[in-house]
Amino acid sequence: MARAGLTAERLTQAAAELADEVGFENVTVSALARHFGVKDASLYSHIRNAHDLRVRLAVLALAELAERVAAAIAGRSGKDALVAFAQAYRTYAHEHPGRYTATQMALDPDTAATSAAAKHAEMTRAILRGYDLWEPDQTDAVRLLHSTFHGYVSLERAGAFHSHPRGVEASWLRSLDALDSLLRSWPTD
Amino acid sequence: MARAGLTAERLTQAAAELADEVGFENVTVSALARHFGVKDASLYSHIRNAHDLRVRLAVLALAELAERVAAAIAGRSGKDALVAFAQAYRTYAHEHPGRYTATQMALDPDTAATSAAAKHAEMTRAILRGYDLWEPDQTDAVRLLHSTFHGYVSLERAGAFHSHPRGVEASWLRSLDALDSLLRSWPTD
């Protein structure tokens, strides 16, 4: 009997593809086992449980997203960097809906620190170098940007913007203009 | 044998309470049946299936949230209205985490139109009356505000802001200042 050659990495990778196909919430141990032509129980020597699998998937997705964003903002600054960041973020979410959903998992503090989650804040902060913002305004702005990007993508995918004919793409670009303008004249109390 | 007196409404209400206690994803038909001291199968004469139950819960939560927000902005305008809206929105999400998660369910177009989801956009639009914004900027601003509020609450609950010592509350209030400032000087191309 030939072995399937499973590893935690291969499982995580396959889970990521599965997530994009059928949605993050449908990434089950059973489905993954089926995909490899193997019994459910066989996976438990590689992953601790279903939650562990999803955490690994989240960490993978966070790393991919961080990499994309880093590549996008490299060599840019100011509004260029802001737009590049936002486009990379949103594009990743659209191309990899399941993986993107995974990035929103609540990770325990240890995992979050080890993962690329911290890199996000750092990169968002890098964008702000092109603007005249210092602590604590910088942190407030980072949080606002992150929230807006995530909120936009999240609501868009939930269909919240379908009720109005105005194109989502156009609104998105205008919102980036608005955020740029806001960062350039951040209210100082 | 006395009857439990179940109705779709009572089930939905109980599901809402359950969601806030154990999380939206743990709202199961079984758990609900246990709560009423009844067998799982008994619920299927009142609700079609588990998905139907969750949709009803989402519709309930959307209505509650809309009501809170409407009460908050009544009689206010401009920045007052903006802040009241935002606070009501975030407070609801904090007090009713399970219900709030439910509001993010992807509803089919019919249900969404019938539900209070449409009311949200309408109310956000009402806020903008205090600012000098007209179509299509108004729609863009509505989407930006909605995204930011949802994104903030969502990231906050996922623990995304814990990595930095700056208080989330302080950041949130500053972000509202920033949004107010942005709406007052919305960039016109």
Add this chain to the structure above:
DNA sequence: TAGGCTTGCCTAGAGGTCCTAGGCAAATAA
């Protein structure tokens, strides 16, 4: 108040997911 009707909740049971315990055999090390 006795009959009949509706309907609320039941039992039984099939199928799916998660996970543990323990076993055999393939791959690797001694």
Add this chain to the structure above:
DNA sequence: TTATTTGCCTAGGACCTCTAGGCAAGCCTA
């Protein structure tokens, strides 16, 4: 080659979803 590790297996329990069909509580009407 033998010993050890490791990968995948079978078996089985617990929980969740949902369907089909049954009995009786509570309502009507006479």
